[in-house]
Amino acid sequence: MELGILLIKVFVVMNVSLVLASLCTWLERKGSALIQDRVGANRAGAFVESKRWYLKPALPVIRAMGWLGVINTLMCDSLKGLWKEDFVPEGASKFLHALAPVIAVLPIMLAFAVLPLAPDFTLGGYTIHPRVAAIDGGLLFVLAMGSVAVYGVAIAGWTGNNKFSLLGALRAAAQMMSYELPMGLVFVALIVVYGTLDVYSIVEGQQKLLWGFIPMWGIVLQPVGFVVLLLAGMAETKRGPFDLPEAESELVAGYFTEYSGMKFLLFWLGEFAEIALFALLLALLFFGGWDIPWVTLPQGAWWAALIGHIVLMTKVVFFCVLQIVIRWTLPRFRYDQLMNMGWKMLLPVALANLVITAVLKVAL
Amino acid sequence: MSFMGFVLSAVAVASALGVVFNRNPLYSAFHLIVNLLAMAGVYSVLDAHFLAVTQVVVYAGAIMVLVLFVLMLLNLKAGSGRKLGIFRPLCAIAVACSVVTTVYPAVESNFKDLSLHELQEKAWRSEGTVKAVGEELYGRYVRQFELSSLVLLIGIVGAVTLSKRKEGKIGPREGGLGGGK
Numbered sequence: 203m204e205l206g207i208l209l210i211k212v213f214v215v216m217n218v219s220l221v222l223a224s225l226c227t228w229l230e231r232k233g234s235a236l237i238q239d240r241v242g243a244n245r246a247g248a249f250v251e252s253k254r255w256y257l258k259p260a261l262p263v264i265r266a267m268g269w270l271g272v273i274n275t276l277m278c279d280s281l282k283g284l285w286k287e288d289f290v291p292e293g294a295s296k297f298l299h300a301l302a303p304v305i306a307v308l309p310i311m312l313a314f315a316v317l318p319l320a321p322d323f324t325l326g327g328y329t330i331h332p333r334v335a336a337i338d339g340g341l342l343f344v345l346a347m348g349s350v351a352v353y354g355v356a357i358a359g360w361t362g363n364n365k366f367s368l369l370g371a372l373r374a375a376a377q378m379m380s381y382e383l384p385m386g387l388v389f390v391a392l393i394v395v396y397g398t399l400d401v402y403s404i405v406e407g408q409q410k411l412l413w414g415f416i417p418m419w420g421i422v423l424q425p426v427g428f429v430v431l432l433l434a435g436m437a438e439t440k441r442g443p444f445d446l447p448e449a450e451s452e453l454v455a456g457y458f459t460e461y462s463g464m465k466f467l468l469f470w471l472g473e474f475a476e477i478a479l480f481a482l483l484l485a486l487l488f489f490g491g492w493d494i495p496w497v498t499l500p501q502g503a504w505w506a507a508l509i510g511h512i513v514l515m516t517k518v519v520f521f522c523v524l525q526i527v528i529r530w531t532l533p534r535f536r537y538d539q540l541m542n543m544g545w546k547m548l549l550p551v552a553l554a555n556l557v558i559t560a561v562l563k564v565a566l
Numbered sequence: 567m568s569f570m571g572f573v574l575s576a577v578a579v580a581s582a583l584g585v586v587f588n589r590n591p592l593y594s595a596f597h598l599i600v601n602l603l604a605m606a607g608v609y610s611v612l613d614a615h616f617l618a619v620t621q622v623v624v625y626a627g628a629i630m631v632l633v634l635f636v637l638m639l640l641n642l643k644a645g646s647g648r649k650l651g652i653f654r655p656l657c658a659i660a661v662a663c664s665v666v667t668t669v670y671p672a673v674e675s676n677f678k679d680l681s682l683h684e685l686q687e688k689a690w691r692s693e694g695t696v697k698a699v700g701e702e703l704y705g706r707y708v709r710q711f712e713l714s715s716l717v718l719l720i721g722i723v724g725a726v727t728l729s730k731r732k733e734g735k736i737g738p739r740e741g742g743l744g745g746g747k
Contacts, residue, residue, distance in 0.1 A: 298596075337610075337615040337619075338615060338616065338695065338696050338697075339615055339616045339619050339695075339696050342616070342619040342620070342623060343619050345623055345627075346619050346622035346623045346626075346627055347622075348627075349622070349623060349626070349627025349628060349631070350603075350622060350626060350627060352627070352631050353599065353631075353634075356631070356634050356635075356638065357596075359638070360592065360638055368638060371638065372635065372638060372639060375631055375634070375635050376635070378631075379628065379631055379632070379635075382627075382628070386623075399696055
């Protein structure tokens with residue numbers, strides 16, 4: 203039974219990460235069209251017809267999904283990726299070439315394992331913790347997986363066997379290393395505030411009220427930390443104003459220049475999973491997770507957990523949309539600006555934030 | 567140790583051999599990454615989750631990325647290193663022997679009367695390993711901890727001093743976000 207519960211949890215968590223990633227894909231395709239005043243994907247499935255009586259009721263739904271571009275982005279694109287030629291550049295190690303996209307995706311999916319998706323609840327006599335691995339130091343695990351994901355990019359750039367890939371990989375490695383530091387320091391400040399490394403306990407710490415009326419959310423207690431983490435996290439996902447590693451005007455496509463077919467799509471999946479992971483982190487650490495301010499739900503009831511999950515996912519989708527809007531709004535940085543911002547702006551601010559937090563924690 | 571522990575140990579040993587016997591330095595670095603990750607796995611099988619995660623963050627995540635970065639920047643070809651004489655392998659064996667003879671008695675004397683099971687029990691009782699590690703580091707070993715951080719600080723200052731450019735030479739382009747100087 204224990205094993206069964208664990209397997210169900212693994213299944214649910216994997217699906218949450220994949221569904222969020224595909225939702226981000228759709229938001230990106232259709233959202234970018236909206237922002238750029240285009241129409242976007244609206245053909246595949248929009249004019250579907252059938253004479254079978256049992257398909258008749260489903261037709262309006264399929265047509266609506268086709269019209270909104272859902273079928274195009276989620277089905278047609280991935281099928282196209284599967285059928286395309288899988289090209290391996292000459293002189294590259296076949297094994298490493300295949301390994302790189304896997305390493306780009308796998309750590310991000312693993313990081314979801316330690317993040318809680320709903321409050322604990324009891325069902326049929328079992329207390330269920332809606333996260334796969336309840337290790338202490340869960341926050342550090344997320345950071346560790348983020349730093350392992352760099353290898354996917356580095357190996358991809360190296361096996362590409364050309365200068366554009368290599369330059370993109372070097373840029374990506376330098377960028378991700380630089381922005382990991384302020385990110386880690388913000389995590390340390392949060393750990394100081396809530397006195398725990400466990401993400402679940404941090405979320406529980408945010409359910410209280412400060413002076414009786416302000417919710418003790420991370421954004422209230424760590425506003426500077428939130429801004430630093432938002433910037434550092436967007437740089438970690440290598441997207442938008444920070445997409446120097448794949449700057450198409452300079453590097454063709456950066457580290458995945460030589461990738462095609464499903465391997466290419468895996469890099470995109472990793473990127474969108476990273477967006478979802480980062481949105482989940484922001485919602486859990488800074489916006490109270492499943493907390494609705496001034497509303498107390500009963501502990502342990504399954505319907506309360508369900509409401510909590512829906513509230514959390516609403517916050518997550520909000521942050522996914524925010525990241526996509528930022529990505530399609532701001533122009534790309536120059537490389538020296540990127541490095542200056544990481545080392546001369548974010549790092550000192552994060553350090554000062556940590557020192558001030560520690561002093562306040564001891565003084566109060 | 568469980569079955570997983572033995573598998574991970576075997577992976578660690580095999581990848582360590584791979585580090586030594588590969589002609590291409592980049593492949594050696596990849597093997598070292600596998601080795602460090604396998605060691606992290608062994609720690610986590612022994613319920614030392616904090617140590618495992620720290621191993622991944624620091625060694626696999628930061629130091630090895632730098633090593634890989636430098637190797638990729640130099641773009642070395644396979645087997646471009648010098649031929650090994652008899653002197654270097656002898657040196658390596660001597661160093662390995664001295665490390666083992668120094669570390670092994672210390673490990674044995676500390677954990678002789680404790681079985682692995684008892685160690686795990688201890689770790690669980692102290693409310694997770696993070697708290698246990700913290701209490702040891704900032705309690706019993708606080709002087710050693712502070713001294714080693716001082717050594718690291720000296721290392722950082724030394725690295726900055728060595729890599730600092732002389733004034734007047736061509737530096738990186740100014741005028742970034744902070745407006746340069």
